[in-house]
Amino acid sequence: MFRHGLKSVAACAVALAFSGIVQAQDSEVTQLRRELRELQERMQALEKRLQEAESHPAASAAPPSQSSGLAAFNPAISAILAGSYNNFSQDPDLYRLSGFPLASDVGPGRRGFSLGESELTFSANVDHKFAGVLTFSMNADNQVEVEEAFGTFNGAPFGIVPKFGRFLSAAGYLNEQHAHTWDFADTPLAYQAFLGGQYRTDGVQARWVAPTEHYVELGAELGNGAAFPGTPRNKNGVGSTVLFARTGGDVGESHNWLAGLSFLDTRAEERPDTIVGALGDDMPASFTGKSRTLGAQFVWKYAPNGNPTRTNLKLQGEYFWRKESGDLMAVGVPIEGDPNAGPFSARQSGGYVQGVYQFVPMWRAGLRYDRLDAGDRSAFNPQRATAMIDWSPSEFSRVRLQFARARLAPDLTDNEFFVQYILSLGAHGAHKY
Amino acid sequence: MKTFIRIVLAALLASALTAHAALSIFATVPEWGALSQELGGDKVKVYVATTALQDPHRIEARPSLIARARAADLVVATGAELEVGWLPLVLQQTGKSASGPGYFEATANVPLLDKPAKLDRSEGDVHPFGDPHIQTDARNIGKVATALAQRMSELDKANAAFYQQRLQDFQSRWSAAVAKWEQQAAPLKGQPIVVQHKGFTYLAHWLGLREIAALEPKPGIEPTTAHLAEVLSLLQKQPAKMVLRAAYQGDQSSQWLAQRTKINVVTLPFTVGGTPGAKDLFGLFDDTIDRLLKGAQ
Numbered sequence: 060m061f062r063h064g065l066k067s068v069a070a071c072a073v074a075l076a077f078s079g080i081v082q083a084q085d086s087e088v089t090q091l092r093r094e095l096r097e098l099q100e101r102m103q104a105l106e107k108r109l110q111e112a113e114s115h116p117a118a119s120a121a122p123p124s125q126s127s128g129l130a131a132f133n134p135a136i137s138a139i140l141a142g143s144y145n146n147f148s149q150d151p152d153l154y155r156l157s158g159f160p161l162a163s164d165v166g167p168g169r170r171g172f173s174l175g176e177s178e179l180t181f182s183a184n185v186d187h188k189f190a191g192v193l194t195f196s197m198n199a200d201n202q203v204e205v206e207e208a209f210g211t212f213n214g215a216p217f218g219i220v221p222k223f224g225r226f227l228s229a230a231g232y233l234n235e236q237h238a239h240t241w242d243f244a245d246t247p248l249a250y251q252a253f254l255g256g257q258y259r260t261d262g263v264q265a266r267w268v269a270p271t272e273h274y275v276e277l278g279a280e281l282g283n284g285a286a287f288p289g290t291p292r293n294k295n296g297v298g299s300t301v302l303f304a305r306t307g308g309d310v311g312e313s314h315n316w317l318a319g320l321s322f323l324d325t326r327a328e329e330r331p332d333t334i335v336g337a338l339g340d341d342m343p344a345s346f347t348g349k350s351r352t353l354g355a356q357f358v359w360k361y362a363p364n365g366n367p368t369r370t371n372l373k374l375q376g377e378y379f380w381r382k383e384s385g386d387l388m389a390v391g392v393p394i395e396g397d398p399n400a401g402p403f404s405a406r407q408s409g410g411y412v413q414g415v416y417q418f419v420p421m422w423r424a425g426l427r428y429d430r431l432d433a434g435d436r437s438a439f440n441p442q443r444a445t446a447m448i449d450w451s452p453s454e455f456s457r458v459r460l461q462f463a464r465a466r467l468a469p470d471l472t473d474n475e476f477f478v479q480y481i482l483s484l485g486a487h488g489a490h491k492y
Numbered sequence: 493m494k495t496f497i498r499i500v501l502a503a504l505l506a507s508a509l510t511a512h513a514a515l516s517i518f519a520t521v522p523e524w525g526a527l528s529q530e531l532g533g534d535k536v537k538v539y540v541a542t543t544a545l546q547d548p549h550r551i552e553a554r555p556s557l558i559a560r561a562r563a564a565d566l567v568v569a570t571g572a573e574l575e576v577g578w579l580p581l582v583l584q585q586t587g588k589s590a591s592g593p594g595y596f597e598a599t600a601n602v603p604l605l606d607k608p609a610k611l612d613r614s615e616g617d618v619h620p621f622g623d624p625h626i627q628t629d630a631r632n633i634g635k636v637a638t639a640l641a642q643r644m645s646e647l648d649k650a651n652a653a654f655y656q657q658r659l660q661d662f663q664s665r666w667s668a669a670v671a672k673w674e675q676q677a678a679p680l681k682g683q684p685i686v687v688q689h690k691g692f693t694y695l696a697h698w699l700g701l702r703e704i705a706a707l708e709p710k711p712g713i714e715p716t717t718a719h720l721a722e723v724l725s726l727l728q729k730q731p732a733k734m735v736l737r738a739a740y741q742g743d744q745s746s747q748w749l750a751q752r753t754k755i756n757v758v759t760l761p762f763t764v765g766g767t768p769g770a771k772d773l774f775g776l777f778d779d780t781i782d783r784l785l786k787g788a789q
């Protein structure tokens with residue numbers, strides 16, 4: 060009985076002890092579970108924070124470095140480096156266009172290696188009403204000139220955009236574009252003959268885009284008239300007037316075009332010219348009178364689906380008609396003594412057509428044909444044919460080869476070969492159409 | 493003569509009245525055009541300057557864009573210098589300001605990724621403010637929508653309640669769609685991909701795709717044979733299922749790669765209108781995810 064009782068006590072004790080162990084184990088397991096759960100929760104919280112950080116990188120990244128207060132308002136600066144190797148069969152000093160008076164700085168450039176026009180442009184908003192642009196150009200002769208320096212005003216009514224200072228005139232399509240964006244290394248002959256290379260004026264411009272779905276733009280410029288075909292004149296008031304009108308649009312997604320008319324009205328006083336003397340030779344003369352030039356422009360661009368990245372084609376042509384009337388006088392010869400001198404009137408015209416095709420990415424090829432009609436002033440009509448190919452590894456660089464055969468005068472045919480580079484540094488400029 | 497003048501005046505008046513009947517919006521790229529239309533309904537007139545088949549980096553300030561921007565009450569742009577090559581010129585020529593209420597930048601409402609640590613053109617056509625192609629992450633569209641509806645309400649106060657109501661409607665449909673797309677795209681998480689142009693950073697970030705290489709040696713520079721060979725040897729060590737190409741890009745380089753390695757060329761719409769399926773913003777992502785899932789198989 061006792062033994063039995065002892066046995067049962069022992070069994071009870073064992074059972075108790077065992078249950079204690081089990082209980083202890085149970086509590087350890089729960090504690091472990093709890094710890095595990097806590098760990099899991101902490102990991103989840105960390106993962107969430109990581110995800111948040113990843114989805115808001117700007118918020119977690121260091122704030123963008125701020126430049127110091129003085130530099131923060133610096134204008135956008137861009138520089139153009141341009142240069143060329145030129146090979147001409149004729150002496151550039153003898154350059155002339157038969158029957159056309161030329162501005163003093165018009166010519167093909169220098170022989171051999173030569174720096175082109177390097178440009179430095181600053182531009183910025185002045186305040187909430189004005190913006191300004193300043194472009195210096197430095198030519199190969201170490202001369203710095205102010206190519207453009209103008210302000211624009213954006214508070215004018217009716218959508219009129221005024222510009223004032225010195226700027227590239229809208230007297231032609233190519234005229235408004237800086238030399239480094241041209242598709243050929245030099246200007247068309249018509250620009251040399253009628254606009255002195257590129258017509259710039261000191262004055263004011265107002266342009267207005269009609270609030271219609273179709274593009275129509277009208278504009279006017281009043282200037283001092285100092286630039287060729289005008290001359291500087293010691294005079295108050297307006298020396299030159301330019302009027303222009305443009306229209307253009309899309310034809311489907313792949314084609315777009317621009318057409319325009321321009322009119323330049325200016326005056327020249329004692330502008331250097333030549334006159335055919337009694338012996339048939341050229342004699343220095345000077346012209347005083349009115350000069351009026353009408354221009355017509357047309358540009359057509361094509362890119363498959365409107366995406367010019369791989370291939371694109373640009374066709375463009377301009378034509379100018381000029382009428383000059385006044386007095387042409389041989390220098391140093393009294394008017395009475397010269398039968399050719401006196402009241403004078405001349406109608407001349409000329410233009411160019413060109414096409415540039417990008418056949419694979421980065422590579423373009425182009426052809427251009429120039430022709431001038433000297434009117435009564437010469438029986439010879441200058442003309443030129445040009446071919447070029449260029450390579451642009453990016454939109455900021457271009458290397459170009461160009462060959463032209465120019466028949467400038469009856470006794471002057473020039474073969475012109477150019478290797479040109481154009482590099483653009485700094486701020487990303489927007490290019491005109 | 494008098495009747496003629498009367499007719500001209502009446503026509504001018506009529507055009508002036510119709511011009512003000514709707515808020516006129518000029519969107520630089522199709523995604524913001526589509527979003528403006530979603531939010532504005534018949535109260536807005538939307539003009540989209542570019543199509544999905546055009547490279548948004550290389551647009552010209554062509555005459556039609558100047559005319560349309562001139563007539564617009566609101567210019568909706570991506571910003572972050574995506575349109576730097578043409579929009580400043582269009583705004584300047586039409587006397588508009590890039591800081592007034594009539595100018596809206598989508599990227600101002602979204603944190604930008606890939607802000608370059610080093611600004612140097614030898615690195616290609618880098619975007620100094622970060623990657624502007626934010627529309628490839630659907631969540632960004634929702635963020636831009638809120639800000640855009642706000643701007644539209646400010647400009648056209650008479651219809652403010654209408655825009656806000658349409659915004660609410662759009663947001664509820666959009667967040668449901670985003671949840672659906674995220675669920676569908678779950679198998680894409682961690683997938684290694686190759687891109688032709690670095691234009692899918694936001695998409696990869698959103699869906700967890702791993703971008704291992706780009707076919708362009710530098711952003712904006714056309715793929716070269718030498719660089720493609722490098723990508724090919726990388727892929728032999730570290731294979732990827734697909735190479736992503738935007739609809740506007742040429743397919744030569746991605747096909748070149750596909751012929752030499754087992755990789756699927758996936759043409760993504762990139763924006764509204766890039767593929768037949770991407771008819772609107774919803775279609776854009778339906779089609780994008782669909783094409784990605786097929787490419788990953």
